[in-house]
Amino acid sequence: MTIIFSLFLLTLLVIIAIAIVHTRNLFVCIALMSIFSLLMAVNFFTLDAADVALTEAAVGAGVTTVIFLTALRLTARREKREGTKASLLSLCVLGITMLLLIYATIDNPTLGDPNAPVHVHVAPYYLEQTYELMGFPNVVTAVLSSFRGYDTLGEVFVVFAAAIGVLFILDARKGTGPEYRPEQAGLKHHLIPKAVGGLLVPFVMLFGLYVQFHGEYGPGGGFQAGAIFATAVILFSLLEGEQAALRAVPRSAQMALVVGGASLYGFVGVLCLLMGGTFLDYSVLMQDPVIGRQVGIVAIEAGVGMAVCGSLLSIYHAFAARHPMEGRDESV
Amino acid sequence: MNLFEVLGHYNYWVFSILLMVGMYAVIARGNLIKKLVGLSIFQSAVFLMYISMDKVEGGTAPILQSGNPGQLYSNPLPQVLILTAIVVGVATLALGLAIVVRIHERYGTIEEQELLNAD
Amino acid sequence: MSMDLSLHLPILQVIVPLLAAPLVVLLQPRNLAWAATVAVCLLAFAIALQMASRVLLGDILYYEVGGWRAPFGIALQVDAVNALLLVVVSGAASLAALGCRESLFAQIEPRRHPLFFAAWLLLLAGLSGMLVSADAFNIFVFMEISSLASYILIAGGPDRRALLAVFKYLVMGTIGATFYLIGVGLIYMMTGTLNLADMARLVPEVADQRPVLLAAGFITVGLALKAALFPMHVWLANAYMHAPHAVSVFLAACGTKVAVYVLLRIDFSLFQAGNLDHSIRFALFLMPLALLGILVCSAVAMFEGQLKRMLAFSSVAQIGYILLGASLLSEAGLTSSLLHMFNHALAKSALFLAAACLSMRFMDLRIDSLAGAARQMPVTSAVFVLGGLSLIGVPGTAGFVSKWVLITALLEQGEQGMVMVAIVLVSSLMAVAYVWRTLEVLYFKEPAGELKFAEAPPLMLVIAGSAALLNLVFGLMPAVPLALSQQAAQVLIGGAP
Numbered sequence: 033m034t035i036i037f038s039l040f041l042l043t044l045l046v047i048i049a050i051a052i053v054h055t056r057n058l059f060v061c062i063a064l065m066s067i068f069s070l071l072m073a074v075n076f077f078t079l080d081a082a083d084v085a086l087t088e089a090a091v092g093a094g095v096t097t098v099i100f101l102t103a104l105r106l107t108a109r110r111e112k113r114e115g116t117k118a119s120l121l122s123l124c125v126l127g128i129t130m131l132l133l134i135y136a137t138i139d140n141p142t143l144g145d146p147n148a149p150v151h152v153h154v155a156p157y158y159l160e161q162t163y164e165l166m167g168f169p170n171v172v173t174a175v176l177s178s179f180r181g182y183d184t185l186g187e188v189f190v191v192f193a194a195a196i197g198v199l200f201i202l203d204a205r206k207g208t209g210p211e212y213r214p215e216q217a218g219l220k221h222h223l224i225p226k227a228v229g230g231l232l233v234p235f236v237m238l239f240g241l242y243v244q245f246h247g248e249y250g251p252g253g254g255f256q257a258g259a260i261f262a263t264a265v266i267l268f269s270l271l272e273g274e275q276a277a278l279r280a281v282p283r284s285a286q287m288a289l290v291v292g293g294a295s296l297y298g299f300v301g302v303l304c305l306l307m308g309g310t311f312l313d314y315s316v317l318m319q320d321p322v323i324g325r326q327v328g329i330v331a332i333e334a335g336v337g338m339a340v341c342g343s344l345l346s347i348y349h350a351f352a353a354r355h356p357m358e359g360r361d362e363s364v
Numbered sequence: 365m366n367l368f369e370v371l372g373h374y375n376y377w378v379f380s381i382l383l384m385v386g387m388y389a390v391i392a393r394g395n396l397i398k399k400l401v402g403l404s405i406f407q408s409a410v411f412l413m414y415i416s417m418d419k420v421e422g423g424t425a426p427i428l429q430s431g432n433p434g435q436l437y438s439n440p441l442p443q444v445l446i447l448t449a450i451v452v453g454v455a456t457l458a459l460g461l462a463i464v465v466r467i468h469e470r471y472g473t474i475e476e477q478e479l480l481n482a483d
Numbered sequence: 484m485s486m487d488l489s490l491h492l493p494i495l496q497v498i499v500p501l502l503a504a505p506l507v508v509l510l511q512p513r514n515l516a517w518a519a520t521v522a523v524c525l526l527a528f529a530i531a532l533q534m535a536s537r538v539l540l541g542d543i544l545y546y547e548v549g550g551w552r553a554p555f556g557i558a559l560q561v562d563a564v565n566a567l568l569l570v571v572v573s574g575a576a577s578l579a580a581l582g583c584r585e586s587l588f589a590q591i592e593p594r595r596h597p598l599f600f601a602a603w604l605l606l607l608a609g610l611s612g613m614l615v616s617a618d619a620f621n622i623f624v625f626m627e628i629s630s631l632a633s634y635i636l637i638a639g640g641p642d643r644r645a646l647l648a649v650f651k652y653l654v655m656g657t658i659g660a661t662f663y664l665i666g667v668g669l670i671y672m673m674t675g676t677l678n679l680a681d682m683a684r685l686v687p688e689v690a691d692q693r694p695v696l697l698a699a700g701f702i703t704v705g706l707a708l709k710a711a712l713f714p715m716h717v718w719l720a721n722a723y724m725h726a727p728h729a730v731s732v733f734l735a736a737c738g739t740k741v742a743v744y745v746l747l748r749i750d751f752s753l754f755q756a757g758n759l760d761h762s763i764r765f766a767l768f769l770m771p772l773a774l775l776g777i778l779v780c781s782a783v784a785m786f787e788g789q790l791k792r793m794l795a796f797s798s799v800a801q802i803g804y805i806l807l808g809a810s811l812l813s814e815a816g817l818t819s820s821l822l823h824m825f826n827h828a829l830a831k832s833a834l835f836l837a838a839a840c841l842s843m844r845f846m847d848l849r850i851d852s853l854a855g856a857a858r859q860m861p862v863t864s865a866v867f868v869l870g871g872l873s874l875i876g877v878p879g880t881a882g883f884v885s886k887w888v889l890i891t892a893l894l895e896q897g898e899q900g901m902v903m904v905a906i907v908l909v910s911s912l913m914a915v916a917y918v919w920r921t922l923e924v925l926y927f928k929e930p931a932g933e934l935k936f937a938e939a940p941p942l943m944l945v946i947a948g949s950a951a952l953l954n955l956v957f958g959l960m961p962a963v964p965l966a967l968s969q970q971a972a973q974v975l976i977g978g979a980p
Binding site for chain 1: 372373374375376377378379380381382383384385386387388389391392393394395397398401402404405408411412415416417418419420421422423424425426427428429430436437438439440441442443444445446447448450451452454455456457458459461462463464465466468469470471472473474475478
Binding site: 383387390396399403406407410413414417441442445448449452455456459460463464466467470471479483 | 624627631638644653665
């Protein structure tokens with residue numbers, strides 16, 4: 033049964049991907065993109081990747097879609113029809129590459145084979161040791177925040193880079209553009225979005241808190257929580273308008289979250305180093321290494337949550353609070 | 365190769381197809397937003413490839429169940445890698461969109477052909 | 484508890500610039516963000532020098548992040564192969580930040596300095612992170628940090644064409660990185676590990692299976708895209724041309740070389756160890772592309788009208804030299820390749836620093852519009868002469884040493900080698916042509932109006948001058964980089980990761 037369901041989902045993914053590429057209406061394209069992400073999340077879930085499914089749903093289907101839409105508002109709604117000189121040739125080349133890829137993956141271990149190399153080397157160590165070493169059951173959180181905590185540090189800085197990059201690039205205002213005073217007051221005059229959305233915001237926040245602090249026991253953690261928090265604020269901003277959202281979480285607070293989150297993660301790492309361990313070796317933080325690891329993990333997960341939430345918010349606002357005429361060259 | 369093995373490889377085939385569909389949008393479409401959408405599909409395909417590795421027949425999500433010692437679990441490592449990769453993908457996308465917005469502001473278009481003619 | 488910081492050098496190399504980046508964002512007052520960035524870059528340079536000196540004595544620095552032993556955790560390793568490049572990367576960051584102060588202040592509004600310099604430090608941290616890492620996935624993470632940071636920095640260029648250039652770079656860079664990620668995934672699928680040493684142990688057992696062959700293909704093409712190997716270099720020329728001058732200096736010295744390093748490291752330790760077939764495929768793939776790149780891009784540089792674009796095309800040609808050496812699969816070839824990474828960084832940073840100095844007095848860096856600049860800016864022009872000589876490979880300069888080692892390595896190859904020597908000599912003549920074309924305009928062409936002596940600001944001149952002198956120093960005394968390169972070539976040939 034699951035197999036048939038997965039086959040159906042995967043086939044649907046391919047159809048939607050083709051539809052995304054085919055449509056010329058960019059709004060339709062983004063809406064389909066959101067569905068694509070949701071389906072992908074369901075697919076991840078059927079493949080036992082609950083944490084990834086949660087992230088893909090929150091980040092891929094949620095935040096990405098909103099950022100795309102705000103960017104569309106500032107650019108174009110439709111794709112122009114152009115000469116398709118390159119497309120036929122590239123279609124052939126890509127088709128051949130695809131067949132080659134499919135041919136090459138015939139040697140891949142079969143899906144679900146418990147004797148595949150990935151299941152017999154390295155991974156069993158995590159599954160066997162996590163409870164003893166960390167004292168909590170979510171192995172994904174253990175690998176993410178401790179065994180491969182250095183990757184996660186890097187990832188936080190990728191998000192940080194995106195935030196400062198978007199601010200830097202969109203800050204290139206010439207001073208002549210009109211100061212943006214968004215006149216539209218969100219969706220508050222529309223009864224249904226206001227009633228439903230207004231109810232949702234606090235629950236989304238609560239869910240975010242749960243995901244943040246329950247990540248050691250169930251699916252979740254800093255990334256998902258940060259994304260969910262950001263979603264709540266974005267929802268608020270859609271309902272009540274940009275200005276209200278910026279009053280609730282001003283730009284300085286967003287920047288403080290980004291800088292504070294990234295620095296908190298780094299600080300925990302350096303503290304481990306100063307207390308005699310290697311960088312990010314949380315076991316030295318307390319007398320009992322297990323408790324030390326738990327303390328370290330809670331601290332860095334908080335850092336991750338802050339940095340992700342702050343970054344996504346500042347990226348969203350950088351797009352959403354921009355006037356379509358801002359920064360225009362006089363010539364265009 | 366029996367039917368079950370064929371079905372077992374279906375994920376990798378979908379990975380290959382999605383990879384090329386995304387690539388096609390990047391190469392053959394002239395609209396810069398469409399190129400970024402293609403890039404997104406391209407990256408999603410890779411997520412699917414990684415996550416397909418983690419599945420164990422009869423296993424469950426890698427959250428240990430204390431009362432159930434014989435339980436098989438799926439592999440946590442590809443999941444961790446893809447959590448990272450998803451965030452990297454969004455970061456790249458946000459930066460790309462910011463650049464597209466600036467291009468639109470300074471050129472008045474985001475179609476590749478018109479941009480090439482502009483300078 | 485006593486703590487020996489020297490044990491932590493590999494991680495400090497990465498986290499000093501990485502963790503400084505968010506703090507720099509907070510530094511609003513004028514000059515402060517710049518000063519902090521320079522200080523951090525110099526500190527990173529000191530760490531790199533310290534590690535290089537220990538590697539020279541035969542040490543290998545090894546570090547387990549989080550206290551987890553490999554392959555369960557992420558390990559870092561500094562040996563001869565990356566020690567020299569760490570010096571190049573941190574040195575280039577310091578030189579460019581110090582030597583382009585005025586140029587940066589002219590090109591980037593003070594309001595945007597904190598974000599710009601944070602990205603600068605992230606680029607340094609990302610490149611260093613790629614170099615020290617001994618974990619295939621961790622390399623991807625830091626590759627993305629460095630890529631995002633370089634997109635930001637290039638987008639700081641004042642011309643609107645910078646935006647188009649950076650968009651193209653972003654698309655191709657992402658495809659390259661994703662290809663690398665696919666390759667790593669396929670190897671992980673067949674071995675179950677991400678640690679490079681562990682992979683090197685396990686790959687030979689499955690080396691003949693299709694997913695591993697596919698992985699080799701994806702990784703090579705992905706990294707070749709990142710390294711701007713001909714014909715995958717189309718993103719590079721405009722990106723270097725339209726980037727702020729300081730960023731051009733930084734990237735031209737080390738941007739693509741780190742990708743070349745990862746390519747060599749992974750290919751030699753994972754795929755080639757004990758697999759003759761793969762070695763032959765590697766050579767057959769790289770050698771023709773390297774030779775074509777050398778010839779075509781040198782030719783394009785000869786006819787290019789924009790100074791910075793000309794230098795960028797010359798960079799792609801130089802990447803060709805670096806990969807030509809590697810494709811010989813011999814110790815001498817690899818030595819030349821690693822040494823040329825160092826020497827080319829010296830020559831190109833001097834040349835781009837000279838370009839930055841010229842830009843202080845000339846709005847437009849078209850070569851024709853620089854007529855008579857030598858009268859106005861004699862020191863800058865002298866820097867350009869020295870950098871140019873080193874680029875050509877005139878005896879006495881650093882560029883000569885690596886070309887000499889390359890030619891020696893080519894001659895070991897017999898008749899085939901003679902043809903390649905001829906190509907190297909022809910392309911050197913082409914380099915003479917494009918360097919001379921610029922010098923002729925600088926020194927001998929009559930300026931349109933009366934030009935008064937007006938040199939670039941003193942700090943820029945001092946730094947550009949020292950960069951130029953380094954070309955002489957390492958041309959006359961190449962012992963240290965040569966020794967490190969030889970050591971590195973032995974490590975790579977030995978197949979040890």
